[in-house]
Amino acid sequence: MLQWPAGVLVREVGPRDGLQNEPRTISTDQKIRLIELLARAGVRAIEATSFVHPRAVPQMADAEEVISGARRVLAVLEAQEGVQGVVLSALAGNRRGVERALAAGVDEVVMVVSASEEHNRANMRMSIGQSLRQVEEAVALAMGTGVVIRGAVAVAFGCPYRGEIRPAEVREVVGALAGVGIKEITLADTAGLANPRQVYELVNMLCREYPAVNFALHFHDARGMALANIVTGIQAGVKIIESSVGGLGGCPFIPGAAGNVATEDVVYMLQRMGIEMAIDRHRLEDCISWLEEILGRKLRERKPGCTNSTG
Amino acid sequence: MLQWPAGVLVREVGPRDGLQNEPRTISTDQKIRLIELLARAGVRAIEATSFVHPRAVPQMADAEEVISGARRVLAVLEAQEGVQGVVLSALAGNRRGVERALAAGVDEVVMVVSASEEHNRANMRMSIGQSLRQVEEAVALAMGTGVVIRGAVAVAFGCPYRGEIRPAEVREVVGALAGVGIKEITLADTAGLANPRQVYELVNMLCREYPAVNFALHFHDARGMALANIVTGIQAGVKIIESSVGGLGGCPFIPGAAGNVATEDVVYMLQRMGIEMAIDRHRLEDCISWLEEILGRKLRERKPGCTNSTG
Known part of the structure; x- marks a missing residue:
């Protein structure tokens, strides 16, 4: 009989990704409000913003203000409702980003390294080796601050530029990250190419080889496979799933483009499987309704079950 | 390490369900053409129509003509392209339906029995016991004809009238079907309520208890869980998956209503997992394009993977 974990943690990436x-x-203010609503719903790990150059991602130019505002509302939530232990995370693109993130008071900094040279150059304009040195620098900068450096391996399940990614390529990046002391690593299916068998086999191998690393998984819902990938991922030992409230993300200009797997779908499925999530689905729905108002569009078609008679 | 089956068979239910x-x-003619296009794409089990009273399901009033027409085009396909072994299946609602199906020349007759009394009465207007006696009658009628009687257990994973369905209730119906000689049994998530863990546990139990039965699984894509349910179903030993080309089914009047899981999504996922399907995805896409033309609407949003940079 298969074993399932007693609990799974959602890392919410909606505010950033x-x-x-x-x-x-x-x-x-809306970004801070979103983080507050997520924390109220029970989310305990939130990727809140991105410390990158405002020219590269203008939407994230207010990263400092988002973190300080989030700190403020979380302090109120703690005082008024006893909400504790919300990890505020932010992405950083380089040394300058790490310094800004540390100064802003994040709990965790995410550094992205791709599994393929081609994607790393396109995304970060440097080699994998250079990216890894930046991670090492970030670890040194964070030393003694209590801030965790998280590694994220992009295109871990397939690369839009290169095609297939061999498990050995992912292992090499994971090994390098673990080698500089990274204990939290996200395996990201950046291009929406993962399949459930591949997820099981890669994650199983990495969990065995790096028992000290907490792996997280990040899927886009290409071809409806995200939840299937999550199921085999937790079968292989992962206990942290990244998702985005309302399926935010993907490309809003492409109808039907695969966004991040929706937090509410992950929570619904895992809770129905008897896996503890500590998230209040009704509050999550409130958060989605609020988001739909401020974005001015429906985020997700709700799909009720069908009671169609003959099967 | 998990084991995966070498091959999985798709039972296409689009023409009927x-x-x-x-x-x-x-x-x-369009129904017959659909069956022909499916057979050309490599589909080898097709639920073609339903022998029920035309007042109940007017869309299926031409069941005899569909079967005889399908026989004709399949004979041509066999002669011209060597296509062999396509199983033509049809649903029957009662003794009269079984007789009509047998006279029409089907290869397989599907009889539905619900796992809950409430759904069986709503769907078939009789008790589970009465439905089971009809199955027994069907087996007797088919004796010596070479026609297979398939059992389908509706609401096997949850009932819209009753809520939870205990595994013992499903086992009871499966046991009764096996007891009258049924060797092909579909477990249908009629209401779209199944979750991957439940699927694994129920299927695992039934496959162990009834090793002589070939189980098939039938899911609706409620909350994006269909593919995840299929993955754990095949992990538990199922080798037949029911699906509907283009995700046909569900309720076309309810936007976003969960239709049957789409054949092309099942094939895409399982082929990417290295599981043999013997289905030509390009021909399947041709079939979907043709269907969209005759139905006058898009069947499925295509969801391309996203190459979004940072995760």
């Missing part, structure tokens, strides 16, 4: 792709400008 | 819910009238 979701909003950075939105065509509408979202105000700093 | 899909078209019966279409608001547009589909001509008999």
